[in-house]
Amino acid sequence: MADPMRIRASVDASGVTEVKVLMSHEMETGQRKDAQGKTIPAWFIQNVTATHNNKTVLSAEWGPAVSKNPFLSFKFKGAQKGDKVQVTWVDNKGDKRTDETTVN
Amino acid sequence: MNSGRREALKTGGGLTLLTLVAAAGWLKPEAAHADWNKAAFETKSLDDTVKAFGGSGSTPSKDIAFVQTPDIAENGAVVPIGVTSSIPKTEKIAILVEKNPNVLAASFDIPPGTEPAVTTRVKMGQSSNVYALVKADGKYYVAQKEIKVTLGGCGG
Numbered sequence: 001m002a003d004p005m006r007i008r009a010s011v012d013a014s015g016v017t018e019v020k021v022l023m024s025h026e027m028e029t030g031q032r033k034d035a036q037g038k039t040i041p042a043w044f045i046q047n048v049t050a051t052h053n054n055k056t057v058l059s060a061e062w063g064p065a066v067s068k069n070p071f072l073s074f075k076f077k078g079a080q081k082g083d084k085v086q087v088t089w090v091d092n093k094g095d096k097r098t099d100e101t102t103v104n
Numbered sequence: 105m106n107s108g109r110r111e112a113l114k115t116g117g118g119l120t121l122l123t124l125v126a127a128a129g130w131l132k133p134e135a136a137h138a139d140w141n142k143a144a145f146e147t148k149s150l151d152d153t154v155k156a157f158g159g160s161g162s163t164p165s166k167d168i169a170f171v172q173t174p175d176i177a178e179n180g181a182v183v184p185i186g187v188t189s190s191i192p193k194t195e196k197i198a199i200l201v202e203k204n205p206n207v208l209a210a211s212f213d214i215p216p217g218t219e220p221a222v223t224t225r226v227k228m229g230q231s232s233n234v235y236a237l238v239k240a241d242g243k244y245y246v247a248q249k250e251i252k253v254t255l256g257g258c259g260g
Binding site for chain 1 (some may be wrong): 140144176182204208209210211212216219222224226236
């Protein structure tokens, strides 16, 4: 479906994992018009969930004001090298995408 | 005689009622949508956003910081915003752009074990105050920062 997300997760000496995600999505606001003057419909990620070991470590609700090809970063405790972190997004058309990375 | 018409009207009326109810959204088909606070994403002010979240006002706080957030953004389509809260029991961080058509850009729920700090990038239609709204221990706190935009980011 959509292009895969780029996810990096790395844990530091104090046990804090920083996760950086770059998603591929138009994030169309619904305010723009095309060359014919027709409004381009809103199309944007509404929900984002990040999990580690089946536990949600971040959840977000977004509107169309988040930039195209959204970037997100956050930090959480409790992961170790080799663990997996998954990120899922769902957009306003009901499309969804899940990608995962290994903590290094 | 008239009974035929009465029957037709009865069934016809039932169908119309069903259509009206479905159109009113009371009979939604299953969609892949997760929970999304539509009202919050349609508000035009900080106070209305707080109300849409179930709160009743917000207190300015010096314990909310904008991190790696520019004073001047050359491209309003991609403005990096980082928010860190040092208020205990922070459970939610939201980013609002005062002069955008709808002020709420993004809201993050912070579970225990996750640091109350997020960064993302938002669109700003014009120079504006940006609010970082934090919910901590059931109460709402806010910090603001003015960001000047040289090229507005809503397109069109």
